[in-house]
Amino acid sequence: MDFELSAKTKALQQRVSAFMDAYVYPAEADYTAELAANTAAGKRWTPLQTIEKLKTKAKSEGLWNLFLPVDSAEVSGYQGGGLTNLEYAPLAEIMGRVPWAPEVFNCSAPDTGNMETIARYGSDEIKARWLKPLLEGEIRSAFAMTEPEVASSDATNICTRVERQGDEYVINGHKWWISGAGDPRCAVFITMGKSDPEAPKHSQQSMIVVPADTKGIRIVRPLNVMGYDDAPHGHMEMYFENVRVPANNMLLGEGRGFEIAQGRLGPGRIHHCMRLIGLAERALELMCKRASSRVAFGKPVAAQTVTQERIAEARCRIDMARLLTLRAAWLMDVAGNKVAKSDIAMIKVVAPNMACQVIDWAMQAHGGGGMCDDFPLASAYANARTLRFADGPDEVHRNAIAKWELGKYGTGKDAEPPVTRF
Structure with a gap:
């Protein structure tokens, strides 16, 4: 390495x-x-x-x-x-x-x-219409995958239908936690749904590009995360009701949604984890400054043994998470996402849990101030806590890691890398 x-x-x-x-x-x-x-x-x-x-x-x-x-x-x-x-x-x-x-x-x-x-x-047509304005920052987008009626931690459960009718696909389904769908600049959805319920499990789902102004898209409400609605970005509950899009809006081909998801989520998990490490670093910095400036029981809070222990533990946990994430990134670069699947799963468990704990300690060091928006810690905690669900809950990643580990000793079977959102 x-x-x-x-x-x-x-x-x-x-x-x-x-x-x-x-x-x-x-x-x-x-x-x-x-x-x-x-x-x-x-x-x-x-x-x-x-x-x-x-x-x-x-x-x-x-x-x-x-x-x-x-x-x-x-x-x-x-x-x-x-x-x-x-x-x-x-x-x-x-x-x-x-x-x-x-x-x-x-x-x-x-x-x-x-x-x-x-x-x-x-396709070249899709790139010209959507990629160029996205790269130039003229529009924004959303990824419509998670559903309220099923446990989307197992993406094979997704039941939104994407059915071919002539030169169009017709989409019907109920989605939620669709991040970015509340932004008025959101112009396009990449939507995951079931195109063939009779196909093998991992060939049932497809991904299709849906313009946000297509008739039949209905935004129901913004969902809040521990009291934060994250406006103007938002996390929306929404319906696709007989939404019709051209057949050439299908990405890669019918039944290849899981293949696309694996290509999409691997790098995204690296990005999430590194951003969380930055968030934890900021929390540790704020904790040290606050603890050094406040006095309790006759001495600075920073001089209290419990505070010093937490600061030291935070330093250790952040650096361990960073090194594990860098290893995952390095392995993705030299060997590919499939080889790095266990490392990617591990960082998705380690980084959000680490960030939640470090931010929690920083909130404690801030006293009552840590609970309000006078400091960025309360919102930071809500953000970090969601990432124990987003791109796969801890439990799904832990199960996959365990199966891969047991497989080394002939006591388990190989597992597919998790394809999940919430």
């Missing part, structure tokens, strides 16, 4: 860090104030100018589409960062220190995964 970063990545680290210091951290108060003002004016689901202005700045400085890997850059005609998974990982960590910052660099979910999916599997 060689985790030495290239000169290009080191330079980008410095540039992204400098951008965060100069523009993103100082804008956190503006972001909160603008969101509050929009809420008071009844315009909560309106794009925030705080972010839009920073996007223009990031684009002008060449800090744009850094997530776009070499292979996707080649087929899309856009260079982006042109980085490997290992090279992009430390940049995702820096951006992840502020949950909304990745959007500033056009590196936020679910757009990154959707752009890579269209770049790899979309």
Whole structure:
């Protein structure tokens, strides 16, 4: 294993860090104030100018589409960062220190995964219509997979129907936790549904591109995460009711939804985990500063043994999670997603649990302040906690890891890499 970063990545680290210091951290108060003002004016689901202005700045400085890997850059005609998974990982960590910052660099979910999916599997027509404006940041997108009626932790349960009728596909289904569907800029959905219920289990599902203005799409409501509705991005409950799209909107071909999902979710999990590591680093930084400035029982909180123990444990856990994630990224680069499947599953268990614990300790060190939005910790915790579900719950990944481990000794069977959202 060689985790030495290239000169290009080191330079980008410095540039992204400098951008965060100069523009993103100082804008956190503006972001909160603008969101509050929009809420008071009844315009909560309106794009925030705080972010839009920073996007223009990031684009002008060449800090744009850094997530776009070499292979996707080649087929899309856009260079982006042109980085490997290992090279992009430390940049995702820096951006992840502020949950909304990745959007500033056009590196936020679910757009990154959707752009890579269209770049790899979309026709020239689909790329021209959707990929170009997504890469330029003119529109946003959503990934419609999770369903309320079934346990979507097992994606074979998904029951939305995608049925061929002549030159069209007709889509009917009920979805929820569709992140980004509340954004007025959301112009397209990549939708997963069952095209052939009689096919082998992993050949029943397909992915299809659905324009957001297609007749029959009905947004029901935004769902909140521990009290946060994440406007203007949002996580929506929605219906597809006799939604008709051209047959050539099908990605790769009928029955290949799981194949696409594996190509999509592997890199996405690396991105999520590195952003969580950045979030945990920020929480540890805030914990140390707060504990050093507060006095309890005659001495700084930082001098209390329990605080020191938590700070030390947080340092250990963050660094362990980072090294495991870097190994997964490196293995994906040198051997591919399939070979790295166990490492990818492990980081999806380790990183969210680590972040939740570190943020929780930081909240405790902040006292009552840790529970409110005077500090970014409460929202950070809600964000980290969702990622113990998103892209697969802990239990699914642990089961897969155990089966792969038992398989080494002839006491278990191989397992498919988890294909899940919530």
